[in-house]
Amino acid sequence: MSFLNQLKQQAQSLQAQQGAQIKDLEANTAVTELACKTVWHYFADLPRQLNVIEPAAAALSLDGKTPWPAMKQTDFRFDARKKMLRDREVFDYLVLGWRLVPRDGTAGKSRVKVNFPPDLERVERRLRAAHVPYERQELRHPETNGLQSIVFEYEWAANASVLVTAEHDIAVLQFRLAGVNGLEIVKTSYRADQIHHAVLDELAKLIVSESSCFL
Numbered sequence: 001m002s003f004l005n006q007l008k009q010q011a012q013s014l015q016a017q018q019g020a021q022i023k024d025l026e027a028n029t030a031v032t033e034l035a036c037k038t039v040w041h042y043f044a045d046l047p048r049q050l051n052v053i054e055p056a057a058a059a060l061s062l063d064g065k066t067p068w069p070a071m072k073q074t075d076f077r078f079d080a081r082k083k084m085l086r087d088r089e090v091f092d093y094l095v096l097g098w099r100l101v102p103r104d105g106t107a108g109k110s111r112v113k114v115n116f117p118p119d120l121e122r123v124e125r126r127l128r129a130a131h132v133p134y135e136r137q138e139l140r141h142p143e144t145n146g147l148q149s150i151v152f153e154y155e156w157a158a159n160a161s162v163l164v165t166a167e168h169d170i171a172v173l174q175f176r177l178a179g180v181n182g183l184e185i186v187k188t189s190y191r192a193d194q195i196h197h198a199v200l201d202e203l204a205k206l207i208v209s210e211s212s213c214f215l
Contacts, residue, residue, distance in 0.1 A: 028171035028192075029090065035173055035195035036091035036166050040080055042200045043096050047076035050098070055208040057100045058181045060158070062123045062132075063112045068156055072103040073207070085168055093165045100130070100158040100179065108156050113139075115149035123152060130158035130179035158183065162203065181206055188215055 050073065057071035076098040083092040102108065114120045127134055134154035141148055160179030167174060171192040178185045190199065202214035 025086070025169055029085065029088070029168045032166050032168045032171050032173070032192040033090055035190075035192035036080075036094065036164075038195050038197070039094050039164055039173070039200065040091070042197065043078045043080075043094055046096065046204060047078050047098075050076045050208070053208075056103065058209045060100070060183055062126050062152070062154065062183065063114065063119060064122075066110060066112050068110070069106075069108070070103040071100045071156070071158075073098050073100055073160065075099045090168055091166045093163060095161055095163045097159065097161040100160060102156050109153055110156065111151055111153045113149050113151045120150060125185075126183035127152065127154065129185045130160065130183045132158050132183070160207075162207070175203075177206075181209055186215060 054072045054074050057073050060068040060071060076096065078094075078096050080094040081092045082089050084090075112123060114123055126132070132154050134152050137151045137153070138147055139149045139151060140146060158179055161177075162180060163176040163178070165174040165176070172189050173192055173195060174187070174189045176185065176187050180186070199214070202212045205212035206214045
């Protein structure tokens, strides 16, 4: 066999491999788009129901000791954005967002004091996760000026969201839950072929603080 024919065989082999990879990517993209459309239809309908119900929020606390008043979930809204992938318009992400406010409608504030690094990290993480408006004050020793504790004065208000990001090449949907059933950020993922109404029903149960196996 001539050297040129050897090169031809190598080129044909590479072309076959590339063709198979493209087919796999196209198949993954198709199943991911189908999953995104399922989420889109579910998320487009869910806010209309929850804005009427205004479900109770889970019990909230920044430090695990100082409880918030009874809260409700309201102002549910949905958005979705697309992007270009291999000359094709596909879903980039879908997001469901809402607010947590006192159930009796009374705006108010509270304070928590922390003086140990683990407690400080926990409180700051929860404030960031739910975008809670707050002010921070350092309490120092009047003589030594040494830091004694940190006080956070915060409003009884928070935001929650479910962000769904599409990973088309690997046919996976990434879920980022912020302020859902607590003041934390939780992440999980599902294969695109696992996304159906029963899974999204479990997510809706989690949002309204019912028993759920979504996570």
